[in-house]
Amino acid sequence: xxxxxxxxxxxxxxxxxxxxxxxxxxxxxxxxxxxxxxxxxxxxxxxxxxxxxxxxxxxxxxxxxxxxxxxxxxxxxxxxxxxxxxxxxxxxxxxxxxxxxxxxxxxxxxxxxxxxxxxxxxxxxxxxxxxxxxxxxxxxxxxxxxxxxxxxxxxxxxxxxxxxxxxxxxxxxxxxxxxxxxxxxxxxxxxxxxxxxxxxxxxxxxxxxxxxxxxxxxxxxxxxxxxxxxxxxxxxxxxxxxxxxxxxxxxxxxxxxxxxxxxxxxxxxxxxxxxxxxxxxxxxxxxxxxxxxxxxxxxxxxxxxxxxxxxxxxxxxxxxxxxxxxxxxxxxxxxxxxxxxxxxxxxxxxxxxxxxxxxxxxxxxxxxxx
Numbered sequence: 001x002x003x004x005x006x007x008x009x010x011x012x013x014x015x016x017x018x019x020x021x022x023x024x025x026x027x028x029x030x031x032x033x034x035x036x037x038x039x040x041x042x043x044x045x046x047x048x049x050x051x052x053x054x055x056x057x058x059x060x061x062x063x064x065x066x067x068x069x070x071x072x073x074x075x076x077x078x079x080x081x082x083x084x085x086x087x088x089x090x091x092x093x094x095x096x097x098x099x100x101x102x103x104x105x106x107x108x109x110x111x112x113x114x115x116x117x118x119x120x121x122x123x124x125x126x127x128x129x130x131x132x133x134x135x136x137x138x139x140x141x142x143x144x145x146x147x148x149x150x151x152x153x154x155x156x157x158x159x160x161x162x163x164x165x166x167x168x169x170x171x172x173x174x175x176x177x178x179x180x181x182x183x184x185x186x187x188x189x190x191x192x193x194x195x196x197x198x199x200x201x202x203x204x205x206x207x208x209x210x211x212x213x214x215x216x217x218x219x220x221x222x223x224x225x226x227x228x229x230x231x232x233x234x235x236x237x238x239x240x241x242x243x244x245x246x247x248x249x250x251x252x253x254x255x256x257x258x259x260x261x262x263x264x265x266x267x268x269x270x271x272x273x274x275x276x277x278x279x280x281x282x283x284x285x286x287x288x289x290x291x292x293x294x295x296x297x298x299x300x301x302x303x304x305x306x307x308x309x310x311x312x313x314x315x316x317x318x319x320x321x322x323x324x325x326x327x328x329x330x331x332x333x334x335x336x337x338x339x340x341x342x343x344x345x346x347x348x349x350x351x352x353x354x355x356x357x358x359x360x361x362x363x364x365x366x367x368x369x370x
Contacts, residue, residue: 001357008353012346017111019342020335024107027331110335119336124328129336132321139211139317142232143306147239148298155244156290159251164278166256175249182245187308190238194312198234206234209314235313239306247290254286291355295348299341 101109113120119129162171195201198208207213213227258264259282267277307319318337325333 005350005354008350012343012350015346016339016342020111020339021107023338024103024110024335027334028103114336114339119339120332122325122333123330125330125333129332132333133318133337133340136316136318136321139310139315140306140319142211142228143235143239143309143315143317144298146232147236147243148294150236151240151243151247151297152290152294154240155247156251156287158244159248160255160278162248162252163255163259166252178245178248181241184242186238186242187312189241190234190309190312193234193238207231211315235306235309235315238309238312251286251290254288254290255282258282258286288356295352295355299345299348 117130121128122132125132158174162174165171193206194208197203198206207230211228211231212224213219213231216224216227219227264277264282267281268274272280306315306317307323309315310317310320311323321333322337324330325337
């Protein structure tokens with residue numbers, strides 16, 4: 001098993017490098033880079049924008065600006081909309097954003113800095129990328145962890161019950177409810193929750209925005225806990241409502257598949273109680289895929305599943321940060337978060353594989369490869 005872990009660890013930097021190369025290459029052909037973004041601002045407010053850019057770029061010629069740190073990316077010699085602007089201003093912008101260097105040089109400089117966890121500074125927010133990510137982490141961690149835990153806590157017992165009572169009225173009606181919940185998009189359900197429970201048209205039981213109240217610092221410890229979950233209630237419900245279906249049906253089908261196997265028939269023939277058969281023999285085999293998939297599910301909830309929910313409930317998390325970075329072509333934020341999230345995801349995938357062995361020691365990855 002140790003050899004398998006070492007091989008997987010060695011594959012992580014190779015995979016990470018390949019993903020970064022691919023995305024960097026794609027960005028080279030994407031229109032509307034940061035220089036174009038600033039040019040558009042200059043066309044609208046030339047005096048104030050030029051003054052701002054001059055102040056920002058005062059030290060960029062010496063190689064200490066955002067671009068000089070290796071952050072990045074797409075460069076064009078002819079910028080759309082640049083007609084009428086001083087060529088020196090365009091040149092200064094290229095130096096400021098690092099576009100005065102060839103693409104391969106920018107990429108190697110970026111990766112060299114990332115190896116030391118130097119992710120540079122945001123182009124448009126005048127803050128270090130690390131500080132931005134740390135500021136957004138509490139929202140995404142709160143949404144990801146609680147929604148994933150709730151989905152697992154409810155879906156697994158529900159799936160087991162449906163498997164045991166397969167074909168009963170409970171199974172039929174619960175399946176209908178699950179399908180309806182799965183069919184409703186999470187963002188649409190979030191809007192409905194706001195209309196009904198957040199003062200939209202009916203009840204005003206829950207806050208509409210933010211992770212905490214404005215008087216958070218003045219609250220007692222218990223008051224802070226209550227306030228925290230008070231703000232999270234509606235976003236988590238909106239995130240989890242569509243997540244029940246897949247896990248519940250996967251649990252049910254896994255248990256049904258195991259219940260019909262010969263070892264279960266043998267256990268029952270020996271006189272074991274149904275509870276002992278179900279949780280002493282069936283559970284470990286049926287839950288193998290589900291438990292081992294928890295790390296990957298958590299990664300998905302943390303970084304990819306909550307953009308619209310964050311927008312609707314005015315929660316400033318990593319999903320919204322990434323979306324805004326794409327829209328504004330804030331490449332340091334885009335590539336730094338891609339690097340970090342990809343690295344985190346690869347590590348969690350390794351943990352997911354190891355979970356298979358922990359749940360069922362009979363699984364031997366090295367023996368399978370041989």
